[in-house]
Amino acid sequence: MGEAAHGHLLFFPYPLQGHINPMMQLSKRLSKKGLTVSLLIASNTHREPYTSDDYSITVHTIHDGFLPHEHPLTKIKDxxxxxxxxxxxxxxFISREKLTSNPPKALIYDPFMPFALDVAKELGLYVVAYSTQPWLASLVYHHINEGTYHVPDDKHENPTLASFPAFPLLSQNDLPSFAREKGSYPLLFELVVSQFSNLRRADLILCNTFDQLEPKxxxxxxxxxxxxxIGPMVPSKFLDNRLPEDKDYNLGDFKTEPDESVLRWLASKPARSVVYVAFGTLAALSENQMKETAMAIRQTGYSFLWSVRDSERSKLPSGFVEEALEKDYGLVAKWVPQLEVLSHDSVGCFVTHCGWNSTLEALCLGVPLVGMPQWTDQPTNAKFIEDVWKIGVRVKADDEGFASKEEIARCIVEVMEGEKGKEMRKNVEKLKVLAREAISEGGTSDKNINEFVALLT
Known part of the structure; x- marks a missing residue:
């Protein structure tokens, strides 16, 4: 992967981990093709520039206008x-870099920040939008921006099926949360729809998906x-292994060795016997839903590994963690090396919020899914997981979005041992092969990355 190439690229992810990770992964691959990368993180705390030992990537922070004590999510509220x-x-930053001996040629930005396109165009850079969400969500936002889809005033008032080009019909529950009802999450609605406000001015659009996954x-x-x-942008160790040092989403600045206690515990369990549960870095289930999910897992009788942030732990039923540990049928951990876990033989299914990074990781590692989508693109991802790719099942929730323990348990059992579960496992194995082919030498995503490099060198 080390063809001779020259050029300096700026990467500008939206400053949330789920958006930074796929940007980081593409920058690693481009760095190994000889390009120099500056990764810019908008932050309210300054950090000295950090250059990776393994890649020609330097991380810079630029100021986002907030004070150090303000919560990182304030940027969404203001x-x-x-x-x-x-x-x-x-x-x-760009103006200063243009005066250096290796001025930047292009800005690769997250379309959640359309202003970045205007800045880079004005300063004479080649501008590339990089969507870290799948087309299946972004296209819904595009149609809202174009006025070809109107968000209903009330989600109960208009329960018709939505029709988009190249899509299956979508019910209200299959749409991204902002597209179901006017006025829900107004700031986030503006954020996701405005990414299309000037996108036609971008010189190129990249997406963290692969052709064979969303062909129509x-x-x-x-x-x-x-x-x-150019996807899937999952660390190379778990895909093509052409970047053997690429084992996680870090650059080597935070050396996180896999949690041996979690992996040791998994190693003590039979193949495909463990239910892995994780709802990402942002989703927060209500206390009732956490308790209901815990009771559902206990009801199935399977061993489980559940990644629960410290801030969420108090929502679990009293004694749940201790009993699982004592009887050795379950482990609740505050941090789980998700890629290592999903690639472990003992894991039989993944109960997930259906965030795009988690969905791609499961798909790349051949693990069928139980979807409990919460918001944003997750309901649409869950629709494709269940009805298009047939690699998992979606938990059916009531009108208030609450899923009962009986329904959650039914879905877990279906995936772990039902007839449909066997089909899902076959389907996810097929997609795992296609994902690896896409990013391996000569694959569709690999060719697209090489063509992109050729444009800039």
């Missing part, structure tokens, strides 16, 4: 301050936009 300050910081949608997109799919 987008105007974030946009104005970060526009200024980005302009200053990809074909429709390619007829409208300059699109290249």
């Amino acid at each position: 987008p105007l301050r974030f946009n104005v300050s970060t526009t200024r910081s980005l302009t200053d 949608v990809v074909k429709w997109m390619s007829d409208q936009w300059p699109v290249k799919n």
Whole structure:
């Protein structure tokens, strides 16, 4: 992967971990093809630039307009301050870099920050939008922006099926949460829809998916936009292994060795006997839903590994953690090396919120899913998981979004030992092969990455 190439690229992810990780992974692959990368993180705390030992990647922080004591998610609640300050910081950074001996040629930005495109165009850079969400969600936002889909005033008032080009019909529950009802999450609605406000001015659009996963949608997109799919952007060790040092989403600045206690515990369990449960870094289930999920897992009788952040732990039933540990049928951990866990023989299924990074990881490692989507793109991902790719089942919730322990348990048992579960396992194994082929030498995503490098060198 080390062909001679020259050039300096700027990467500008939206500053949430789920958006930073796929940007980081693409920057690693481009760095190994000889390009120099500056990864810019908009933050309210300054950190000295850090250069990786393994890659020609330097991480810089630029100021996002917030004070060090303000919560990182304040940027979503006060987008105007974030946009104005970060526009200024980005302009200053690029202007300074243009005066160096290796000025940047291109900006690869997250379309959640459309102002970045305007800044880079004005400063004469080649501008690349990089969507870290799948087309299947982004296209719904595109149709809202174009006015070809109108969000209903009340989600109960208009329970018709939504029809989009190259999509299966979507019910209200299959749509991204912002597209179900006007006025729900207004700031986030603005954030996801505004990414299409100036996207036609981008020179190129990259997406963390692969052609064989969304073929109809990809074909429709390619007829409208300059699109290249470059995914799945999962650490190379778990895919093509052409970057043997690429074992996680870090750059070597935080050396996180896999948690041996978790992996030791998994190693003591039979093949495909463990239910792995994790709801990502942002989703927060209600206390009732956490308790109901815990009772459902206990009801199935399977061993389980559950990743629960410290802030969520108090929502678990009293004595649940201790009893599972004492009887050795379950482990609740505050941090789990998810890729190592999903690749472990003892894991039989993954109970997930259906965030895109988690969905891709499960798919790349051949693990069928039990979907409990919460918001944003997750309901649409869950629709494709269950009805299009047939690699998992979606837990059916009531009108208030609450899932009963009986329904959660039914879905887990279905995947772990039902007839449909066997089909799901076969289907996910097929997609695992296609994902690896796409990113391996000569695959569709690999070719797209090489064509992208050729454009810039």
